[in-house]
Amino acid sequence: MNAISALVHTDPGRAETAAVFGHELFRHREGLTHRQHCELTYQRMRLLNERLPAASALLEKPRTLLTALETAAVVSPSLFLAMTIHYCLSANAVAEFGRGRADLAPYVAELDSMASIGTLVVTEIGHGNSHLAIRTQARLDRETGEFVLHTPDPDARKFMSNNGLPGVPKIGVVYARLLDGDTDHGIFPFVLRLRGPDGTPPGIRIDALPETTDLPLDYAVVEFTHARIPRHSLLHDSAVLDADGVLTDPLGPQLRLKRSLTVRENAWLASAAALASVARAAAGLALRHAGVRISRSRFSAERPVLGFRPQQQALFGALAETYALTCLVNRAKQAWTEPGGDDPLWTPGAALGRTLGLAKAAATATAGRVTTTCAVRSGAHGMFAVNRLAGYRGLAHMLNPAAGDGRLIELDAGRALAEGEHYTPPSVARPAGFEPADPATVRALAAWRERRLHEQLTGDLALARRRGQDLFHQWDNRLPLACRLAEAHIRRLELDCFAAAVEAVPDRRARAALEPLLAWHALARVEADLAWYVAEGVVTAEQAAALPTGFHRLCEELLPVLPELAGALELPGAVLDSPIAGTGYGEVYRELP
Template structure:
């Protein structure tokens, strides 16, 4: 077996057989990788939804996909590479609309026309969670669901425009939409916590029911979706629309196994892990595609620089390291995605997570939320670098790199805001809330050789431990001086974010070290290159914490040059091992 074949086996993994993979590829065929020119925004949106319906009918049933993370991620990965708006709508439909219906609803045997419409693709799923007028609105939505004793159902209302749900994909006037609405349940004059309600927002022809107001947002090119704000004014829904997750209102009495409104919020946000797994996996997918595009642009290209006219472009270190670094990022994020989608021990998957202050995500699954933040940042940086190093063609000749950049940029806020995830992670670290700092090391192993994974891990772990200790001490000192919690943390947010990022780096490097140890021989050097790039990216913290001495960057650059020298002859095999669909790297169509 060739090195490229071995690497392709690593990228594809063992969770899906060839037949299952072929079916998912048929659900997102090659024709989905191009968009006809001249479409108006509504026609572009309609095309995306038509493709979503076609993909949903061709793919395995939604329930099977939601129970099989590798299969769902493989479908979403191909959608992300083909057309980022399709990925976004597919993710919303499966994980954020159907997911809560199947997880929190009455059960698979109960009659449920809303669930049936979503599963059959007769209606497209959307999410109504965040509200436009306040940050962190998912912690306490002002949209309410009041129990109506007369009908047994609920009345949903947004009190004013500031409580409008935004963003939502509901603007297209002709398409059926069904929403998972997050609202504060009010019963007996008391707020009982945040629950999810399944609410049809548009009928088969796009008609809006009484009490629903949809306000289309201006068109955007960042991630082309039919964005809109939604206001609800006394919208009546039946009792079965309440995705109650074991809670009940019986004989006028409210009961909830969650216990408290805070615990209910965490349970209602428990639909997030499938989203994070998919976002991590899609980040890896578009990174792989971008790396393959950059290599296709660079390979065989000559330059007219006066130092060496007609020298191959990839002989220049800056381009060579950009190409190989992008390939390395693709493999590294693939390893992270495999880790994120792998079955987890019951003890590791069980909650509750640490207490949170800024967002509920860390309470749901701290490490998975943190990996989502790390993966989207890495993907956005790599895609942007690929676009820049592709010159003018990367910006103007093909939309694909711009679309990937829009997707990875959007998901630094979507699916849980990255900064808020970092802050809550740092707070858990400082408080030792379900967190254990890495053990201090006696010194760099293996003579400090940066080629050694043991050295990467020593540097990452020691930096994380020192930063955590400094953060905990700084916050404790502020509190001890009489500052309130807001002031104490607000003065240390920069250190908090960098401390949580150090934790993410350590987790990623541990994943890479394990993959290098168990993967094919060709994988080790390419993961080493990514590790060296991450250490360079974190050099300021390594030096600031005294983990690395002055001159470390010189050693790191030398190690990277040696690694790139070894990888450069294998660049074509590394690209082939990524398994990027042929339409992605095809020559620019208008030239031929």
């Protein structure tokens, strides 16, 4: 592995883990029905389960799990989603909230063997991703010790979990409001069988949702009608349900919900890692194709489309965003798998949880832009499923609302940053300007933007309070500003991670190849917020006008090192089977079944 590859791929066991995807079953299939596609996804999962550690063991090996999920995403986005739900959400919830409980061993065994697939059942159809409004009831029956799971109205039906395929047994972790008489103990997860080989248990109804071409899976609506579930279904965590049916919870309802949703952090990191992985695959495919797809203009002889400046600027920009996102995600993976250090943003705790959520939100936005750019710049070839770019765009779309909507994550983070929860804004003086060729000056601009947005948000909130506005109105008009602060925060961290990773490359030649890519990303961050910087007076009109010249210069610097930068992405073999990955793509289409 060369120095640039080592910057991109930080898991030393990556090759061994990725090799398990070499089976014929992972090759692209044409002409499948929606049901066949869903069945293939679960067949692939079970094959991987034979070649990888079981779920309970894999959760103890987060590096291996993340590498498997990253590879799954580029091979089959639907496979990645089903695996993430099974491992990071369902099995993880049982492990985390049922730790040390022998009565849960049958569920663990079924999830480990994949005799049943794990699902997560949280969102309700009438309330979007507002988990504060969960209305599904789990009422304690004191006489039997059971819980009675019930959907009180149609809007409370559970939405979008992958439980719709008949014949595939599913164990679900269902989030419901625990009620004991008139006492509401808050939201708890419950583990129960949702579907067996022959159907659903009494009181459970599952209706398949319409098909989707973006990310096919057996999505469904789940409804409970006084379904009786055993006492041990409650994943009570630190709460205690005594023999008389009395629940004592040291957290209380509000903190219990927050605790119950912490399993999302695993999925946030997995999603960010997967999105960085598909961005790399998309950039690698598009650059390969652009290097062999021939075109001409009125002013030149035939040449590859990558020989034209507009194509270079689009794809080099996608490549720079991909590297920056990869460095951010690699730092997050390190913080998750190798905890240590004294920076709260990168050590276990509430601040790291916030960072992981924002990394996921940023990754969905970046991967959405990168995969769309790469698909569009690949012409009509980008629309065919066999070339994978359409599937990667679908993954970016689907992962925005999955496990917590990206915008809601930003809103919550913006509120926490404004209130100083495990956070201090950057201590930086007003920049005197910036030098387009020096990313360090752009990093200073990014830190200044974060500080100024924090000052503006906290100042506006203080003014609203002085005017006597209630809490809703204090925040409502300032939510867009809160989102901008949260985005500025994670994009500043991303730029810092990219710069730190490049500075740490020991090989001088490799570092020199990476530096123009870092400079490109730095300029692009200024360009994205150019109006704000000019209004603040830290970027002059002359500097703004010079940005296009800076990108032209960087194109010339990147062209000679592009093979090394693109080659370091190291696309899996299944992706290299895509027609546009090779030179004779016209002939490859003829050979497709």
